[in-house]
Amino acid sequence: MQSLASTMVEHEVKGRSPWADARKRFVRNKAAMFGLCILIFVVLFAIFGNWIAVWSNEELDFNVMGQVATMGQPSIENGHYFGTDDLGRDLFSRTVQGTQISLMVGVVGAAIAVIAGTLYGATAGYIGGRTDQLMMRAVDILMSIPYMFVLILLLVMFGRSIAMLFLGIGLISWLDMSRIVRGQTLSLKNREFIEAARATGVSTWKIIIRHIVPNLLGVVAVYATLLVPLMILTESFISFLGLGVQEPLTSWGALISEGSKTMAYGTLWQLAFPLFFFVITLFGFFFVGDGLRDALDPKER
């Protein structure tokens, strides 16, 4: 994550608004477009998957239960397109539902990190001086806290809930964001248009929201794209520990972890389908993130 921060600080996004150019560059980038197609596919799967599912995500198929290895295989006939899980529940609808949760955790977690990080970083950078020093020292301190441990503690202490998961995961990663944003803000702060705004008596808060933040969107977008897969990976680890969402809801992490437990018993599809969606989504985000960075970077290689 830090590498990303430093790499991006190095290729500073210049203030002129090169959106059209960027879009052209992005569209020409085959890997990025491929990644985007994957992501669109996964999102469509999450939204419309239930339309073609025959079973719900919690129904037990009593014909399959207890003989999943032979009867629960993926099949078009009985409506279990992806087979069933160990308990005889339809894996297709569970994967659809798991995709919804995992994408939501990824996007909401990233959004929390981005909003908190951007506001904090922009404030520190714009105000500068003592406040900046103090705010950044606080970030330094918070950076040396082992967050995964704190997250585990939070989930153990306050019970598991989606809200806690969002909050906990978001809390982990706003720090990096705030550092990057602060760096960008420092270089923006003395631009003519900001000075002009200041001269006409616009309030500090308004300047930050109206003028600084919109100009940071490029960096923020790139960073957010690369943050989502990290959130999804974190969520999968939490689910592996059994601290994820409550049954009958599920997530990719929970499905993969269940599938990996039974993979030696002839039910490999229980691992394969959720893992496939998990992997292609992460690929998609990586490709799109790289593509965005290249597109928004005027020093294009």
Next chain:
Amino acid sequence: MTKLFTTTALLAALALPAFAPALAAQPGEGETLAENQDLKFWILDAFKSLDPQLTSSRTDSDMIRQLFEGLLNEDSTGAMVPGVAETWDVSEDGLTYTFHLRDSNWSNGEPVTANDFVYAWRRAVNPETASEYAWFMELMNLVNASEIVKGEKAPEELGVTAVDDKTLEVKLTKPTPYFLKTLSHSTTYPVPQAVIEAEGDAWTQPGKMVGNGAYVLQSHDLGVEAVAVKNDQYWDAEHTIMDEVKFITVNDQNIGLTRYLAGEIDWMNTLPAGRLPQLQQEYPDEAISAPWSCSYAYIFNLSDKGPEELKDARVRQALAYAIDRDIIVDRVLQGGQRPAFNWVHWATEGYTIPEEDWGQWTQAERVEKAKELLAEAGYGPDNPLNLSIQYNTSEDHKKLAIAVQQFWKAIGVNVTLNNYEWKVHIDRLNNQDFEVARYAWCGDYNEASTYLDYFRSGGYNQGKWTNADYDKLLADSATAENPNDLYRQAEEILIDEMALAPVYHYAMAQMIKPDIRGVPLENVMSAWYAKDMYRVAE
């Protein structure tokens, strides 16, 4: 394989008169011993403590049973056989037991005396020890045990005295039919006073630990493995064949099974749910299921904090009827468990479980009846019943809760699932912060009262069900000629009122390497002694 075990066990049981000296299992005719006599036993979690009076976990007890020996041992069928006590007498009123100890030594060569038991038992009840199993001494009905635990009397006043070095006298507050059966529990094992006083809390470390069992602790790498080797000072060392017992920790059952199949583990006594049928096909000589004295149920919160709906017995009956136990046992667990229509485990010694009508019905009839009962109680499509099921984190409990949610949905009950980790689950149970909760009870000794005592008013009874007749039957059973009749009457009340929805009686689905002999599959308490086992050459 099952057959072979059954016959050997039966023969052993027949050959041993009630008070015969305990002899280690010996290889039968035509069996040749293998060169290497070692046993590698799988455990799920690291040992918490190897101190007999401080431990509270079943895993720890499996090791402690090899390292220490109590007054009595259990044989392969679960019957009590002499351990350190060679013989014993009971007074006519049933209140005084006198044990005559055999000549035996600690692993450091010191003799085991009656005083070692006195020290250990006082240590267990002493509030300063803060033993989590102090209640076990109360369960044994030792004179003054409860008062000492409460801090009202000094530990020296406990009803146990050393008449001389080889004679131990125990006084009880009331006749206790199951008293002898409690004497193979690790809380009652003797411990070496001199060593504990010299080493403090660290006395259980390898090298420092001194025991009187058939094995001594050689090494203990927490969370990895612990090794116990044959103790030459043990009184029956010449009949002990197994040289070494290794406890291997594998935190994941599936990895444990993989390692068993790779030959790294000899005995895995808890297979992952649903795996037994496939393994029985592939390894008919190794995959086995044996009854295990534990019962699984959903308990209803009938306290003031509980939901009003559950206070209607018809609702509880409907919920109990709607659970399809055959599906749970045959399709989910698939490990030889039995559907339960009562609370006490079916294999409990001397006990015949009550025949319940609803146990004989088909599931369709039960569901039909359940719907009727709910309608009578005033619940239906317009006024559905909403409940929550609480369970603690575990793959198996999760599967069952999900299945039960679906069964209850079929009779029009909406269920939400609440999963908590064990500590929170237990806390909420103890504070009556639940509606329906998953619960299981494992027998502390092989007699029906260990189960029934749970539902006594003032017992653990987390659902706070009460019934005066039930309490009276249990109180009367202590002095009854045949307590099992009273137990059965009490259980009939319990099930009529449906204080719980019984689900299944446990069994241990396990894998045992075919050359290992002497595994006590007939012992429903699943207490095993490595000294009674051996390996044959293939």
Next chain:
Amino acid sequence: MFAYILRRLAVAIPTLLLLIIFSFILMHLAPGGPFSQERALPPQVLANLNAKYGLDEPLWRQIWNYVYGIVVHFDFGPSFVYPDRTVNDLIASGFPVTLTYGTLAFVAAIMVGVSLGVVAAIWHNTWLDYLAVGISIGAQVLPNFVMAPILVLIFTLWYRMLPGGGWSFNDPSFWVMPIIALATSYMASIARITRSSMLEVLGSNHIRTARAKGIPEHRVILRHALKPAMLPVISYLGPVFVSMITGSVVIDMYFSTGGIGKAFVDSALNRDYAVMMGITILVGTLTILFNLVVDILYAWIDPKIRY
């Protein structure tokens, strides 16, 4: 530089204190205590247990005693769940294991990752590049809790080459699978970072100059390109180190290595306050130290940075 290190260390102390207080309060807010159990303990026994572990005192007093014990006696207190052991014992038995496989995995991840990245960058847009990128993305997204059981199946059950779990400091065959399972995904990220930063350096002016001067290609890469290309990799090492300790939870669970990862999760679930605090402090300290080392390394390689 020296003053900078001192300043960083001075900040470390309040940071740790903050961490201690935060975790302490969090832990005590949680439902369930270390002695919650099925058969509720008699009040006298519970009172004795609480007194024995000092839980009967007010919270601020407990925190004070705790910090005092650590600072003055380096004593992290007794474990509540393992009555035979102190927290110092538990850490002393688990930490060397975690440290051993963690360090080896760390080194392996850096060596393999950097090599892969450099190869991919030098042969940019050839099949070698695609292969390296393919491998690294694949490895990065495969969770280690999927990887670990696969390794056991292959190396223990099918080929019988390696023990399926356990630990020994004398027998490296126990180390192999933990290292592979732990190192893979970080190896992959390091490879990706190395590749992109190497590509950038190779395209820069000073490399073009070096090439124009006729310096042989291997010298250009080793002498001139590698060092600056390592900067982003180095700044990535801090987070890698921390995630590896987290990842050790999976390693300990699947390979029965007996490290502190599993001990931490267990202590949180069992409300073993003292063990949980001890490990949190240990990991917090390591994180701080490691971030410092990374920063110093960074400054040493990049002469432009001054503190």
